[in-house]
Amino acid sequence: MDERQEAFAALVDDPLWRIEIEGFDPLREREMESWFTVANGRSGTRGSLEEESEESSAATYVAALYGWPDGGDPPGPELVTGPRWTRLAPRAGAEAIDLDRGELLEHRRILDLQQAILFRIWRHRLPSGVEVGFRSARFASMADREVLALEAEARSAGPAVRLGDGVPPPDLGPVESVKAGREGGRLVMSFQARGGRRASFAISTLERDGRLRRIAAVSRGGDPVGRDAVDALEWAERDGLPRVRARHTAAWRERWRDSDVVVDGDPEAQRALRFALYHLMSAGDPESDLASIGARGLTGDGYRGHLFWDTEVFMVPFFTYTHPETARTLLAHRHRTLPAARARAAAFGYRGALFAWECADTGEETTPGHEVGPDGTRIPILTSQQEHHISADVAWASWRHWEATGDEAFLADIGAEIVLETARFWASRARRGRDGRHHIARVMGPDEYHQGVRDNAFTNIMARWNLERALEVAEVLPVLDRRSWRALRRRMALEDSELRRWRTVAGGLVDGFDPGTGLYEQFAGFFDLEDVRAADLGPRPFVAELVMGRDRLGRSQVVKQADVAMVLHMVPEVVPAGAVRANYRYYEPRTSHGSSLSPAIHAAVAARVGRPADALRYFEMAAAIDLGNRMGNAAHGIHMAAMGGLWQAAVLGFGGLRADGDALRIDPRPPRTWTRLAFPLRWRGSRVRVDVEARTVTVTVDRPTPVAIGANAPRRLNIGRHLARKARRGWSSLEEVRPS
């Protein structure tokens, strides 16, 4: 194949599929690098300039490749960066082409969300007066996850342009050793992280007449000479970059077909949603459970690449409903960490599984012992000691996945054990009080402003829910898969007496609900605290400890983030009628939203309780977390939970989607400015498409599926399109739309 004849990648026209930045702002460059990351769950490459600059934090991360840097502060594993495979050294004759010298005539970087290709278009007048043009396109293949590709070309009115070879090796630090060599014209770099994990890159570069094609292949694991990477590279080379690219774009087309949320009437919301979905899909790997998705995905070094509850509570639901294969590997990854979770529970003196609050790939706890506050003071971090709700969160995601997919193999192999082991933890964690009820003391809910509290409503309700689902597993699994159930029971030494105890504990757990007011007390004694409304202190979001001081904050009712609101969002089925509204009204003004996890959840809950203005405001706040750099650290990576939260706000909140027994319930409440909201989803093997307009909802299913609209009773829909119209109260029933 003549490389010169191959067409360069073509950019999507539609601005709603583009994130575009013009010029070059050195101050924001590292934010842009995070935004413009291309990733595929196996590796992630930040959107740095090919020639790099003083402002660059160029990096390629390999999922699950953690190393222990010497003298790390805090000590612990961190994601290792691989070789900077996108590096070029463009020159026109002897003159270097870079942004620091000469005159910038045009510079645009465009993330084509539809095709998941990062484009760069650049014209520059060099100090010598020669004008050069440059363009590049890069991607991390969604179809062939080992493969990364870069194409670039440059032309000059003067001397011939050379783009340059030479890929810098990985930075040392968490990397112990690097072996680099050439094999058949290919660069092969194998490196070992401190701690033993290995990865290899094989890279080939073909440059002719100012046009460059580079393909890189990544392998990880025990292969010390990079054979797997070389094999993958050879295979991609044989196919040629255009075909590799075509497979990649076809894979993305499929993913968008299964996940794109269409918003008409609000282009900013549309772009923010696609930006979020792009990063979510880029971060997951449905083919491997070696890694999960860290809090910043593979977009930056933030949080050292570690996992938190962010994954299960904020990201997994998106995958469960759009790409269950990815959700399954994420949950399978957590399942792999069960031995560490059991050991952790035992270390606390409990039974069952207590998942790490923060961990790398082994599941061992990696939360630092302290943080350095803004004023330089050392503050102990108690999250790993007290945020035990993580165990129920993982169980919740597992059960919701089972509920939405009906994947019996998942339940038998992964879900059941997670739900049972975490239930066992809660049964040992709760204590029966003198009042005859069960209590959970010394915990922290999602609201981290209040530590060491007793009977956090969220923790207790989630623990009870976890215990009840475990009892359900004990009923369902023997029917679905008797052999698996028996094996699991044997492995866990699970006796009937223990199941009876779980029932007792679940029934006895207090949840702080007052039927008189319809309010949950966030924790025992919360209502006795100074009643301060965050909304009265200043424009939200804000970091309340900076406004009030830590001591007063802890004695007040100011809440960091959704806490009781998480109950309303995650397990609405246990909340008595009318209580959702009452609790939202009480807690919303008291919440500072000093966490990136808060606004999207509030958007979803506000939509459900019929506060569309609030809902849209919170949606926009969530969208601004990285696109507006609200946290001041987008340079260190995209906040993946905020991305997942945005999908939940749109689909679970504005779309009003939720599981209702065997049926899918849709109770749409989009903002008035959104003239249309449409989204696909998967429900128990059926591909469902929901299309909401001002006065109609259309639901299309590709197999018979029980669906309910609004407060109506579920109906089993036949294959095809079904339409419901807005009625005076609620919605008409879904009627089949026959093709005319």
Next chain:
Amino acid sequence: MRPIAVVPGTAAKRVRGVVASAGWEIDREALLEGEDIDAALGTAKKGRSVLFVPARVRVPGVIRRILVPHEGSPRVAGGMRVADGVAAATGAAITVLHVTALYAPPEKGSLPAPRIVDHGYDWAEWRAEFLRRFCRCSEGVDLDLEVATGAPLESILEAARRLPADLIIMTWRGEAGPGRAALIRSAAPGAPCPVLILVDGAPAAGEGT
């Protein structure tokens, strides 16, 4: 070397040491009379760098510590460059002081203290980015970043006294109308040391003419 204006006029002798140590020269034509912050701001607005010396303050012979209040916006870049130049010439250390606020500066590329903090890592990440974005200095210059909460005026004056600072460099938007320049109007006369006032966008002292 662009000369600097000095306020008040009687301070010319007193500040000779600090001016010489910074490598500046005094703009004789711009010597101002009286301890008048408004006059100082008026001069600064014309594009001159103004060294304001409050009455009865300690005027150091040499500069050992420079305090740069920094709101986290790119417009403080001129002030940082001057601080860096002085520090590189004199061996002085720089303390950058960021006072957290509920309102963000409007300039693109601003990076005030975050309004959302999930985790302790966030502060360290913000700090690293803030230093890299706004505080790059010449090799060997000793720089630290302090973050204060509370009222900006009190925080600046407290830090200046505590360090102690021999020079404060303040960047001003150049807007002097009602309700404007409140911080600089209060901070400069109350400062325990000379205050160099720069107008955002004006060529900074120490830069070539």
